[in-house]
Amino acid sequence: MAGRAAEHSKHTEGGADPEPAERDAGRGADTGPGATVAERVRQVEGGLSPAERKIARALTANYPAAGLESASGLASRAGVSAPTVVRFVARLGFDGYRHFQQSLREEVQARHASPLTLAPVIGAESPTSELVEAAQQVSSATLSQTFTALPEQEFDQAVGLICDPAKRIACFGGRFSQLLAEYLDLHLRLLRPGTLLHSAAPGRDAGFRLDLSRRDVCVVFDFRRYQDDTVRLARHAHERGAKIVLFTDPWLSPVAEFADVVLPARVEAPSPFDSIVAPLALVDALVAAVHARLGAAADERMRAAEEEWSGEAGE
Numbered sequence: 001m002a003g004r005a006a007e008h009s010k011h012t013e014g015g016a017d018p019e020p021a022e023r024d025a026g027r028g029a030d031t032g033p034g035a036t037v038a039e040r041v042r043q044v045e046g047g048l049s050p051a052e053r054k055i056a057r058a059l060t061a062n063y064p065a066a067g068l069e070s071a072s073g074l075a076s077r078a079g080v081s082a083p084t085v086v087r088f089v090a091r092l093g094f095d096g097y098r099h100f101q102q103s104l105r106e107e108v109q110a111r112h113a114s115p116l117t118l119a120p121v122i123g124a125e126s127p128t129s130e131l132v133e134a135a136q137q138v139s140s141a142t143l144s145q146t147f148t149a150l151p152e153q154e155f156d157q158a159v160g161l162i163c164d165p166a167k168r169i170a171c172f173g174g175r176f177s178q179l180l181a182e183y184l185d186l187h188l189r190l191l192r193p194g195t196l197l198h199s200a201a202p203g204r205d206a207g208f209r210l211d212l213s214r215r216d217v218c219v220v221f222d223f224r225r226y227q228d229d230t231v232r233l234a235r236h237a238h239e240r241g242a243k244i245v246l247f248t249d250p251w252l253s254p255v256a257e258f259a260d261v262v263l264p265a266r267v268e269a270p271s272p273f274d275s276i277v278a279p280l281a282l283v284d285a286l287v288a289a290v291h292a293r294l295g296a297a298a299d300e301r302m303r304a305a306e307e308e309w310s311g312e313a314g315e
Helices: 002-011 037-047 050-061 071-078 082-091 097-111 128-148 152-163 178-191 205-211 228-239 277-294 296-314
Strands: 168-172 195-197 216-221 243-248 261-264
Touching: 037 050, 037 097, 050 071, 050 082, 071 082, 082 097, 128 277, 152 216, 152 243, 152 261, 152 277, 168 178, 168 228, 178 195, 178 216, 178 277, 178 296, 205 228, 216 228, 228 243, 243 277, 277 296
Parallel strands: 168 195, 168 216, 216 243, 243 261
Antiparallel strands: none
């Protein structure tokens, strides 16, 4: 049973280049099981050379398609040499460019997975004890992998954007991920003014789209089988100057191409349906960080809300 759960977790977001011997020794990506190429890039980005950062930007801007080009094609897209691309791929922990592309091809398959193509880790005849063990193992793995791979600089940037009193915060997601958007909004409105939950209900979407501007931060939730209307709304917000904070999976929603902050979370589950356990834990971490950053102002607002509730209960 342990082996099946582990397997499910594994398979189911310019200038002179220094000499590689001087720069690369002992500094490859420290990847865990099932780490995506995007996760590997985030792990090493702090130590990349200027030329390697160009490759990382080119790859992220059209992920994962840019990496499925030839090495010379990716080099041309990034404006660097082909040998620099080869060294970059080695920095990510791959044995060669073919290995790098094979990983990306597996990601493409994972991005299009559905409940009909994902096999559950237990069968119809499995006892309840086996289900409990599988759920514990898979959930623990998704939480551990999510926080191990968390890009701390981007997390800090998300906290800063949400705590900015000059910004209006709007949360929205897709058919299932709207639950996460609502959960985050319910907390944020207790911590600061100027927050809203957007739902594309009849008569509401047009006004929201018209009002989007540079004063907005849109917190977007979009997970695999990415929802076209969510992506379109996020792109529209970006084009109108809003900042985009994206919660997504390791295979990256198309919103990642233009998002200001990308926070990926694992979504594997013991069932064939994707889980929100790790994304929800990441939202909880964000709420805790926002509360800590806002400090006394947040506590004062929370006390005022408690008084309002108490007054309503007494009427």
